[in-house]
Amino acid sequence: MLASLIDPVLEPDAARRALPLHAVRASRFAEWALGLPAPAQAWIKAQGLEAPPDSPLLLPDSEGAVLGAVVALPEADPAPGMDPEGPLVFARASAQLPPGVYRLDAPDLPAGWATDVALSWALAHYRFDRYRPLTRSAERRPKTRLAWPEGADRALVASLLDATALVRDLVNTPAEDLGPADLARAAEHTAQRFGARVDVLVGDAVREAGYPLIHAVGRASPRPPHLIDLTWGNPAHPAVTLVGKGVCFDTGGLDLKTASGMRLMKKDMGGAAHVLALARMVMAADLPVRLRVLIPAVDNVVAGNALRPGDVVVSRKGLSVEIGNTDAEGRLILADALAEASASAPALLLDCATLTGAARVALGPDLPALFTDDEALASHLLAAAHAQRDPLWRLPLWRPYRPLLDSALADLNNAPESPFAGAITAALFLKAFVNPGVRWAHLDLYAWRPSSRPGHPEGGAAQGLRALFSVLKNHIASDTLP
Missing domain, CATH: 3.40.630.10 (Zn peptidases)
Incomplete structure (x- = not known):
């Protein structure tokens, strides 16, 4: 079963050694980007971005290494139930980001989303591979891992x-x-x-x-x-x-x-x-x-x-x-x-x-x-x-x-x-x-x-x-x- 085959989230102390995963609204993107180091700002400007893209965007440091990543949040807090797919942005990030450990940096995260973020991240790693013995990965742990988001209900x-x-x-x-x-x-x-x-x-x-x-x-x-x-x-x-x-x-x-x-x-x-x-x-x-x-x-x-x-x-x-x-x-x-x-x-x-x-x-x-x-x-x-x-x-x-x-x-x-x-x-x-x-x-x-x-x-x-x-x-x- 999925919960026993993968470990999609980590202990809270993993955040100290994790790359930040920023989640930003489009209306705040330009202001937010001004707080980034110069190489990351230049990277965003070179791509002509005025809002975070649909897929996670990697941010470089001065040496070209990954500084972190950014994903888009809905422009306004959706009413509960009216945006059932909103947290799926984190499932997309989980599947598309390069291998590593990430921590959520999202001051504007809608209320109650922390549990959904952890759940969506984990669900991206589900595989039904019972009938693919030749292609089944011997290592079932995910390549991307997430520090437990603050406020997430771990038991749930x-x-x-x-x-x-x-x-x-x-x-x-x-x-x-x-x-x-x-x-x-x-x-x-x-x-x-x-x-x-x-x-x-x-x-x-x-x-x-x-x-x-x-x-x-x-x-x-x-x-x-x-x-x-x-x-x-x-x-x-x-x-x-x-x-x-x-x-x-x-x-x-x-x-x-x-x-x-x-x-x-x-x-x-x-x-x-x-x-x-x-x-x-x-x-x-x-x-x-x-x-x-x-x-x-x-x-x-x-x-x-x-x-x-x-x-x-x-x-x-x-x-x-x-x-x-x-x-x-x-x-x-x-x-x-x-x-x-x-x-x-x-x-x-x-x-x-x-x-x-x-x-x-x-x-x-x-x-x-x-x-x-x-x-x-x-x-x-x-x-x-x-x-x-x-x-x-x-x-x-x-x-x-x-x-x-x-x-x-x-x-x-x-x-x-x-x-x-x-x-x-x-x-x-x-x-x-x-x-x-x-x-x-x-x-x-x-x-x-x-x-x-x-x-x-x-x-x-x-x-x-x-x-x-x-x-x-x-x-x-x-x-x-x-």
Whole structure:
């Protein structure tokens, strides 16, 4: 994992032997440059610079050696959440500066950015090189290192690095090497690390234990379905249950996807990766909560015993579901898990899932869709997303669309024929399996970055972790959510 493979920041005393990395606003650049030694001023003038460039600019001394470097800060302090990419300038610097140790010199650094600077610097060094043994570097330590910025939350940076790396590593791993059993092993490794307990149901035991929808989706695969159940913490503390969609590969089942639609379906367990990562953050911080993580882990494949369109399956909750489309399998496995999760009436129930293409059409790859009918919870989640520069976007649980889920044969149809409001109807389907009175939120996320930017390479992406953790730490653990 990233946090254990690299050491992107140093002890504070490293600042005494580090090169300064100046971060300057464009409006102050000319004034700031006047305070530099003559060789550096001449270098800036020779390049005709009136503002710091997008990439880090090296500054020379009189001997031609590197005196330091300068990067650009936003012209004005952005409102929290309104500039989620602002700190990425430091990820770019981390990747582009020559080898060395640097210290931040930025009197105008926006409030709260110190943690983001350290995090962005470290994320620039993430590499998923499991399948490049001939080109993998034997030395995993970064060439550029940063002294801890004053005010940075070291524990949070370490926790976020570990959580982000877990999501990226799991989502990036091809399905051949990450099936339901492998996902269970990842949960067991996490449990061993933090002293948690994991119970795993496998194959027919899933059905016999009363999870018929999970079993029905996963039964066609030679890799049997699993239900992973991790618990940690003092039972006297507020109960928090996390549910993650763990479809390790999704062919669409008998409603087979196209080749292009199937290409990225190794990432369909992104929800499971997120709840495992969030659980690590909770346990690393030793939050006073009783944590439970439920991950239904399956392959959705084609075989003679595969779930068929038109089948009716009675769920764990007792609601019968007509299968309108076998490619709407994620909501089926989540339904059984949510029914189990809400039966114990936790103080908070969160689920994360790469659930619908409709959410991506509406919001694109960067914005997870947030659904909840709890106004206080929605308010705190959105405020945390804003403050943490970790965006979420709320979509409505629009009750008038509930009849779209009606079935002539069963209580519900998992895939309405209507082309409208696909993300909303999927969330309404999940809501039917959450007991009334349970505080619940659903994140429909992409878990993937289609193109690279500094600190965020193409591939698996962690989304919403900072916002979710902030609410768990500041409101659920302290019981301050009204």
